[in-house]
Amino acid sequence: MATSCCAGNQKDLAAAMQRHRFTTTQRLRTFLVMADDKTRNEAGNIRDALRVSQLDATELDTQLFEVIKAQLNNIFTYFKPQFLVKYSPEINAIIRSILWKYSVGSDASTIGQQLLDLKYMNTRSTCPDDLWMTRRQRLAHACLFVGLPWLDERKAQLKASTSSVPHSEHFWYAVQWISKAVRILSLLNFLVFLTRGRYQKLSERLLGIAAVFPHPVGSRQIGFEYLDRELLWHGFAEFLFFILPLINFRRMKNFFSRHLSLRSPATKEQRSERDFTECTVCGLWPFNPQQIGCKHIFCYYCIQSNYAADVRFTCPECGHGIAGADGIAPVVLETGS
Numbered sequence: 001m002a003t004s005c006c007a008g009n010q011k012d013l014a015a016a017m018q019r020h021r022f023t024t025t026q027r028l029r030t031f032l033v034m035a036d037d038k039t040r041n042e043a044g045n046i047r048d049a050l051r052v053s054q055l056d057a058t059e060l061d062t063q064l065f066e067v068i069k070a071q072l073n074n075i076f077t078y079f080k081p082q083f084l085v086k087y088s089p090e091i092n093a094i095i096r097s098i099l100w101k102y103s104v105g106s107d108a109s110t111i112g113q114q115l116l117d118l119k120y121m122n123t124r125s126t127c128p129d130d131l132w133m134t135r136r137q138r139l140a141h142a143c144l145f146v147g148l149p150w151l152d153e154r155k156a157q158l159k160a161s162t163s164s165v166p167h168s169e170h171f172w173y174a175v176q177w178i179s180k181a182v183r184i185l186s187l188l189n190f191l192v193f194l195t196r197g198r199y200q201k202l203s204e205r206l207l208g209i210a211a212v213f214p215h216p217v218g219s220r221q222i223g224f225e226y227l228d229r230e231l232l233w234h235g236f237a238e239f240l241f242f243i244l245p246l247i248n249f250r251r252m253k254n255f256f257s258r259h260l261s262l263r264s265p266a267t268k269e270q271r272s273e274r275d276f277t278e279c280t281v282c283g284l285w286p287f288n289p290q291q292i293g294c295k296h297i298f299c300y301y302c303i304q305s306n307y308a309a310d311v312r313f314t315c316p317e318c319g320h321g322i323a324g325a326d327g328i329a330p331v332v333l334e335t336g337s
């Protein structure tokens with residue numbers, strides 16, 4: 001209706017120009033002003049959405065659908081598994097129709113587009129006052145958004161159930177070819193979208209709807225402070241990964257324990273029976289017991305690994321040092337005869 005009103009305005013103007021015998025220059029000026037008005041409407045307030053925003057919106061829609069489906073699967077966790085599998089196409093169609101109802105059905109934009117401040121514009125509208133999706137376009141969108149995926153998912157069962165109907169195989173053969181053609185056309189459409197920036201999906205091209213920024217400041221604002229922070233943390237983490245293997249923590253720990261504690265080395269003679277049953281490093285029964293000159297006993301692995309990491313390793317209990325690699329010796333039990 002608005003389209004005809006606009007066309008009517010243009011006709012009236014043309015008639016008025018004819019009546020008042022406008023000169024060619026005057027006509028040209030009027031035409032330019034009108035064209036400029038239209039351009040201002042389209043290019044000033046409404047701008048084509050960026051390709052990346054359109055792709056992001058589609059990605060968000062897909063993710064939203066997946067999230068809702070996962071939640072639904074959680075609800076039906078304790079039902080028979082066949083239930084969800086059997087009615088999966090119908091459940092998907094119900095989810096899609098609910099999503100459609102509260103997105104394109106009510107606001108002429110998908111939920112992903114709403115999050116990115118995009119809206120579907122009717123590219124076939126010639127009237128600058130009425131640029132949004134018409135009711136007919138919305139209903140056609142519902143058919144393509146809900147009906148076609150359902151048909152695609154139910155195809156195999158429908159084909160099996162109609163096998164007794166005469167000539168049904170010709171119909172399904174045609175459906176198969178159409179779906180192949182749609183796939184190829186979708187790919188071509190996407191390549192055109194990448195170069196032109198309009199009609200990301202084949203359905204959008206067929207319906208004549210394109211995603212636009214409806215508001216003048218609706219362009220994509222990137223918060224660079226988050227980006228900077230992310231980069232900084234990333235750099236810091238990489239630096240840590242580089243530096244950590246170069247720090248000998250065992251040596252640092254030994255250094256501090258050596259200098260901060262006041263201990264006097266305990267001699268072998270002070271060794272009690274309990275010392276034989278406990279490794280001074282790991283606290284367990286000493287495996288292949290070793291000694292370094294003090295009364296304390298170590299597992300072979302515990303003392304050798306500590307000495308390999310730090311040649312100035314001292315006994316953690318009494319602070320007795322190791323006199324070279326020969327300072328570590330197996331414990332020999334002297335049995336009195």
Ligand SMILES: [Zn+2]
Pocket residue numbers: 279280281282283284286287298299302
């Ligand atoms: Zn040990």
Ligand SMILES: [Zn+2]
Pocket residue numbers: 266294295296315316317318319320
């Ligand atoms: Zn010791």
